[in-house]
Amino acid sequence: KSVKKGFDFTLMVAGESGLGKSTLVNSLFLTDLYKDRKLLNAEERIMQTVEITKHTVDIEEKGVKLKLTIVDTPGFGDAVNNTECWKSVADYIDQQFEQYFRDESGLNRKNIQDNRVHCCLYFISPFGHGLRPLDVEFMKALHEKVNIVPVLAKADTLTPSEVKKKKMKIREEIEQYGIKIYQFPDCDSDEDEDFKQQDSELKESIPFAVIGSNTVVEAKGKRVRGRLYPWGIVEVENSAHCDFVKLRNMLVRTHMQDLKDVTRETHYENYRAQCIQSMTRMVVKERNRNKLTRESGTDFPIPAMPRMADNETEKLIREKDEELRRMQEMLQRIQDQMHTQKEAY
Amino acid sequence: CLSNTDTCTRGGSTLLGYIGIDTIIEQMRKKTMKTGFDFNIMVVGNSGLGKSTLVNTLFKSQVSRRSAGWARDEKIPKTVEVKAVSHVLEEGGVKMKLTVIDTPGFGDQINNDNCWEPISKYINEQYEKFLKEEVNITRKKRIPDTRVHCCLYFISPTGHSLRQLDVEFMKRLSHSVNIIPVIAKADTMTIEERQEFKQRVRKELEMGGIEFYPQKEFDEDMEDKNDNDKIREAMPFAVVGSDKEYQVNGKRVLGRKTQWGIVEVENPNHCEFAQLRDFLIRSHLQDLKEVTHNIHYESYRAKRLNENGGLHPISCNDTQESNL
Numbered sequence: 025k026s027v028k029k030g031f032d033f034t035l036m037v038a039g040e041s042g043l044g045k046s047t048l049v050n051s052l053f054l055t056d057l058y059k060d061r062k063l064l065n066a067e068e069r070i071m072q073t074v075e076i077t078k079h080t081v082d083i084e085e086k087g088v089k090l091k092l093t094i095v096d097t098p099g100f101g102d103a104v105n106n107t108e109c110w111k112s113v114a115d116y117i118d119q120q121f122e123q124y125f126r127d128e129s130g131l132n133r134k135n136i137q138d139n140r141v142h143c144c145l146y147f148i149s150p151f152g153h154g155l156r157p158l159d160v161e162f163m164k165a166l167h168e169k170v171n172i173v174p175v176l177a178k179a180d181t182l183t184p185s186e187v188k189k190k191k192m193k194i195r196e197e198i199e200q201y202g203i204k205i206y207q208f209p210d211c212d213s214d215e216d217e218d219f220k221q222q223d224s225e226l227k228e229s230i231p232f233a234v235i236g237s238n239t240v241v242e243a244k245g246k247r248v249r250g251r252l253y254p255w256g257i258v259e260v261e262n263s264a265h266c267d268f269v270k271l272r273n274m275l276v277r278t279h280m281q282d283l284k285d286v287t288r289e290t291h292y293e294n295y296r297a298q299c300i301q302s303m304t305r306m307v308v309k310e311r312n313r314n315k316l317t318r319e320s321g322t323d324f325p326i327p328a329m330p331r332m333a334d335n336e337t338e339k340l341i342r343e344k345d346e347e348l349r350r351m352q353e354m355l356q357r358i359q360d361q362m363h364t365q366k367e368a369y
Numbered sequence: 370c371l372s373n374t375d376t377c378t379r380g381g382s383t384l385l386g387y388i389g390i391d392t393i394i395e396q397m398r399k400k401t402m403k404t405g406f407d408f409n410i411m412v413v414g415n416s417g418l419g420k421s422t423l424v425n426t427l428f429k430s431q432v433s434r435r436s437a438g439w440a441r442d443e444k445i446p447k448t449v450e451v452k453a454v455s456h457v458l459e460e461g462g463v464k465m466k467l468t469v470i471d472t473p474g475f476g477d478q479i480n481n482d483n484c485w486e487p488i489s490k491y492i493n494e495q496y497e498k499f500l501k502e503e504v505n506i507t508r509k510k511r512i513p514d515t516r517v518h519c520c521l522y523f524i525s526p527t528g529h530s531l532r533q534l535d536v537e538f539m540k541r542l543s544h545s546v547n548i549i550p551v552i553a554k555a556d557t558m559t560i561e562e563r564q565e566f567k568q569r570v571r572k573e574l575e576m577g578g579i580e581f582y583p584q585k586e587f588d589e590d591m592e593d594k595n596d597n598d599k600i601r602e603a604m605p606f607a608v609v610g611s612d613k614e615y616q617v618n619g620k621r622v623l624g625r626k627t628q629w630g631i632v633e634v635e636n637p638n639h640c641e642f643a644q645l646r647d648f649l650i651r652s653h654l655q656d657l658k659e660v661t662h663n664i665h666y667e668s669y670r671a672k673r674l675n676e677n678g679g680l681h682p683i684s685c686n687d688t689q690e691s692n693l
Contacts, residue, residue: 042527104534105480151417151525151554157445158479181557183627251559254638256630265628 030089032138033280034120036170037094038113038162039147040101043177048145048236049094051249051260052272055081056238074099074112095141101158110162117141117169121295129354140292143206143275143283144170147177148231154193155201163203169291171206171283173275174198179233179266180251180258187233194231205230208274209282226274232267235260300358303351310348405457405464407514408654409495411546412469413488413538414523415476416445418553423521423610424469426623426634427646431612432456433469446474449484451491453515470517476534485538492517492546496669503670516666518657519582519649520546523553524605528562530569539579545665547582547657549649550574555607555640556625556632563607570605581605583653587660600648606641609634 037045050056075098083090097113100106120139127136144166148159163172174194179187198205211223237260241250249260260268275283412420412433421433433454455468472488475481495516502512520542524535539548552570555563574581583601588594611623611634623634634642649657 042525042529102532104537105482107480149417150557151415153417156477161479178557180627180629181554183625253556253559253630253632255556255632256627258629 030091031280032091032093033284034093034095034139034141034143035275036097036113036117036141036144037147038097038100038144039177040149040158041098043147043149044234044236045096045145045147045177047238048175048177048234050238051236051268052275053081053083053092055083074109076112076116093139100162106158109158110165113162114165114169117166118295121169121292122299124292125296125299129357140287141170142280142287144172146172146174148174148194150176150178150181150190154190155197160197160201160203163198163205164201167204168294171286171291172203173206173271174231175271176231176233178235180235182233191229191231191233206283206286208279226270229267229270232271234268234271235266236268300355303355307348307351307355402462402464404511405466406658407466407468408658409453409468409470409515409518411472411488411492411517411520412523413472413475413520414553415525416473418523418525419610420471420521420523420553422612423523423551423553423608425612426610426642427649428458428467430456430458432458432467433471445477447478449474449487451487468515481534484534485541488538489542489545492542493669496666497673499666500670500673516661517546518661520548522548522550524550524570526552526554526557526566526607528558528566530566531573536573536577536579539574539581540577543580545669547584547660547665548579549582550605551645552605552607554609556609556627558607567605567607582657582660584660587664596652603641603644606645606648608642608645609640610642 035049037049039045077096077098079094079096081092081094083092095116100109100113103109117140120141124136124138124140127133146159146163148155152159163174166172176182176187176190176194182190208223208227211220215223235251235258237249237251237258239249239251240247241252241257242248243250243257243259248262251258251260259265263269410424412424414420424433425431450473451470452473453468453470455466458465458467470491475484475488478484499512499514499516502508522535522539524531535550539550542548550570552563552566558566580586581604583597585594585597585601588597609625609632611625611632613624613626614621615624615626615631616622617624617631617633622631622636625632625634633639637643
């Protein structure tokens with residue numbers, strides 16, 4: 025039945041412009057999502073803030089349907105002053121969580137749309153000496169909201185030894201700054217050796233050194249996706265050239281479900297818990313405030329609220345009460361849910 | 370047409386014998402070889418764009434800050450620093466004191482507002498130093514020249530267009546120093562991508578009114594203009610740097626060895642390094658110094674002397690004389 029319904033997956037790509045994000049997305053999913061894109065020049069980009077754009081594409085392979093949503097972040101890191109440029113990205117992710125939260129607590133839950141971001145590919149420039157301050161800030165702002173998979177962009181700029189050195193440096197810095205990137209689940213001990221080998225190779229390859237291409241070139245008699253230089257041809261799908269295949273396999277063939285699970289079980293639950301906490305706090309504060317105004321008969325006679333409050337204020341008070349009641353109802357429903365879940369276990 | 374008070378020169382008078390005027394070239398050459406000359410080059414751009422490597426490649430020696438013992442992997446400084454390193458290079462009996470001025474931290478922070486200010490300040494400070502010496506009553510025979518003769522600005526090869534920071538920097542500094550923009554790490558782009566990128570960059574430089582070196586307004590004559598037009602058409606040069614040698618077709622060449630081939634730095638089919646080097650060192654080195662002295666320095670000097678009070682020269686006995 026799930027195969028009939030098809031799967032959905034939301035992938036976010038982030039990083040400064042010119043790192044090959046669009047090209048990589050097109051290469052990964054063999055699409056042409058950015059065909060009509062107009063590149064802005066430096067003057068035009070001065071007024072731009074970080075945007076969030078969505079492209080959806082339906083992919084079908086061997087009878088399995090995938091509704092893929094790509095969320096892009098044009099403008100990220102392009103300004104002279106990029107303070108908090110990740111805010112709109114973080115807000116977007118939270119908004120998807122909030123929408124899901126409301127839908128989930130609502131009455132009609134059969135056809136909830138899951139627009140939550142399941143994975144964020146963060147593009148690290150191959151020109152730096154490891155992570156830049158902006159990279160660190162972005163990842164730290166988002167590592168508890170979304171699965172971050174760091175990629176080393178435009179890896180064909182680098183010699184094999186440079187790739188190795190940079191990967192090591194980036195991994196060191198990720199640990200040093202306490203950035204929690206997406207962790208591949210450990211394989212079960214009863215898996216076969218090949219699988220275990222593949223799995224450990226995958227872990228060792230972070231960040232994935234990727235190359236993308238929108239063009240097909242002729243290499244060794246075959247037509248492949250690649251880049252043609254005067255000194256040689258880079259083949260995107262050649263594992264000796266880059267980690268493109270590893271990334272694609274991980275994303276689409278082996279870890280898609282896990283990415284969705286972790287989003288649901290960890291990131292979304294974090295958001296939900298925080299939300300409930302802050303709602304509870306608000307409700308308690310309101311209750312206490314109400315208590316104060318009613319049980320005033322002790323020391324100081326608190327002046328009673330003027331009964332002739334005008335219609336505006338009355339309306340506001342009524343609306344606030346209404347909202348409070350709604351929140352309390354939602355809380356109650358959630359608590360009931362939690363009880364039934366607990367009993368089920 | 371000789372009179373008592375005027376002298377005039379008539380062009381093309383026929384010489385009745387060999388005078389020896391042409392030996393002035395040889396005399397200048399001898400002098401230059403004795404005294405040597407200074408050249409100060411500044412490099413500006415985000416970290417990791419290969420600035421140090423390129424300078425080392427240009428001058429075929431370890432002349433950058435990195436080679437002077439500073440660790441490559443040191444942390445990005447919180448503010449832009451300006452660090453100068455000097456080396457004496459000798460070739461064919463000619464000595465050159467080359468000073469490479471690095472600007473670590475430029476463009477690397479999250480907030481890069483005004484990150485060009487320390488650089489602008491440094492450039493003006495060198496003009497000020499020179500001016501103070503010049504204005505002295507007893508001046509040194511040869512005023513030490515620390516003025517920046519050339520600023521190589523490294524453009525990141527995004528393939529899209531210039532970044533805002535690039536435009537801001539070049540707009541502000543092209544009037545106080547000779548800026549030569551280069552496209553760094555050009556081996557990121559295919560030839561086609563490079564051509565398109567260059568076109569876009571050239572258009573943006575034009576739109577921003579950025580006068581990079583060689584500036585059109587300083588072309589002295591038609592010959593200059595023709596030569597410089599050709600160079601301006603080809604700029605910014607897309608370069609690759611390397612200090613490693615590999616064997617290609619029986620020759621040892623400077624290059625980068627990748628999985629799919631060797632990028633040869635001095636091969637004009639691979640990148641434009643050779644063009645940059647010829648332009649910078651073999652044809653325009655002296656001109657860069659002259660434009661710096663006759664144009665940029667002069668405008669700084671004029672501005673300073675027009676300010677209230679002007680400049681007070683200081684003599685050896687430390688007595689202050691009134692202004693000029």
